[in-house]
Amino acid sequence: MIKVLIADDQALLRGSFRLLVDSAVDLTTVGEAANGEEAVDQARTTTPDVVLMDIRMPEMDGIEATRQIAHSTKVLILTTFDLDDYVYAALRAGASGFLLKDTPPPELLAAIRTIAAGEALLAPTVTKRLIKEFSAKSERHPTKSLTGITEREKEVLTLIAKGLSNQEITLHLHLSTGTVKTHIGRLLHKLQARDRAQLVIAAYESGLV
Numbered sequence: 001m002i003k004v005l006i007a008d009d010q011a012l013l014r015g016s017f018r019l020l021v022d023s024a025v026d027l028t029t030v031g032e033a034a035n036g037e038e039a040v041d042q043a044r045t046t047t048p049d050v051v052l053m054d055i056r057m058p059e060m061d062g063i064e065a066t067r068q069i070a071h072s073t074k075v076l077i078l079t080t081f082d083l084d085d086y087v088y089a090a091l092r093a094g095a096s097g098f099l100l101k102d103t104p105p106p107e108l109l110a111a112i113r114t115i116a117a118g119e120a121l122l123a124p125t126v127t128k129r130l131i132k133e134f135s136a137k138s139e140r141h142p143t144k145s146l147t148g149i150t151e152r153e154k155e156v157l158t159l160i161a162k163g164l165s166n167q168e169i170t171l172h173l174h175l176s177t178g179t180v181k182t183h184i185g186r187l188l189h190k191l192q193a194r195d196r197a198q199l200v201i202a203a204y205e206s207g208l209v
Contacts, residue, residue, distance in 0.1 A: 002116045003030045005048035007065065008078075009057040013101075017052055024109050036060025036134060043069040049116045050074045053095070055086045065091045070094025074115045078103075088204070091197050097121030119195065145193035146206045148190055154208065156183040161203035 002026055006017045011034070018029045030046040033039035035057045044052060053075050055062040063086060066075045070093060077090045077098035090098070096115050099108065114121045146154065152173075159169045169180050187193065191202045196203045 002027045002050065002112065003046065003048045004028065004112060005031045005033065005039065005042055005046060005073075007033040007036070007042075007049045007057065007062065008049060008054040009034050010054075013054075020105050020108065021112070025110065027077075027112060033091065034058075036062060036065035039065045040068045043073055047106055048078035050072055051110050052112070053077050053090075055079055055090060062086075063093050066090050066095050070096075074118075076111060076115045076121065088201075091201050094194075096197055121196075146202075146208065149187070153187055153190075154184050157187055157199060157203050158208055160184070160187075161200045161209045184192055 002137065004021050006014050006021070006029060008014050008017070014032045014034070018032065021027045021029045030048050031042040033042050037060045039051065039057075040060070042048075051066075051069065051073055053062045053066055055077060057065075062077065066077070069075065075090075075095040077095045078101045079086070079098055080101055095120075097111065098119070099111050103111070107114075111121050146157075149157070155173060156169060159172060164172065166177060166180050166184070169175070170177050173180070175183075184196070184199075187199055188195075191199065193199050193202055
């Protein structure tokens with residue numbers, strides 16, 4: 001059974017998410033939090049597998065809450081298009097992925113399972129917009145080196161950062177699924193990244209995208 005903690009300052013949304021989560025036979029809600037402080041406290045006491053985390057909350061926002069709990073539990077950010085900068089900060093804080101709040105229920109449930117299984121989940125539509133907004137900012141200096149990364153691995157990393165799935169990468173680069181997975185595994189090791197979300201951050205911070 002996958003344990004889920006729901007953190008959102010809107011009671012109506014928390015209730016809706018709880019009903020949805022509890023409707024799945026393999027998921028259960030272990031708590032609700034109305035702000036970041038409550039999310040941190042409940043994460044420590046209920047030990048959830050996944051936290052559905054809103055970003056804009058009183059007392060403590062979702063970014064700081066993510067930073068405090070991401071070392072021990074997976075965090076899935078639920079956001080809207082106008083929060084791209086916050087999403088980037090949340091990924092840097094350790095979030096394993098993000099989705100739009102209006103994601104269809106079946107997709108949200110699937111996302112929770114994906115995150116719980118240890119994989120990162122990045123909604124392509126949000127990822128692409130995030131890149132656009134990040135690239136439009138004033139000139140920045142790369143803060144992460146890609147030393148030791150092969151040209152092919154850079155190609156794979158670029159496509160990951162653009163929101164492409166493994167299957168889409170195989171088609172784009174004309175590689176087998178196994179080869180793509182091997183490249184991703186090497187990238188995770190070389191960049192000391194925990195998951196796919198951290199690879200996207202590495203791509204941003206190196207100036208690759």
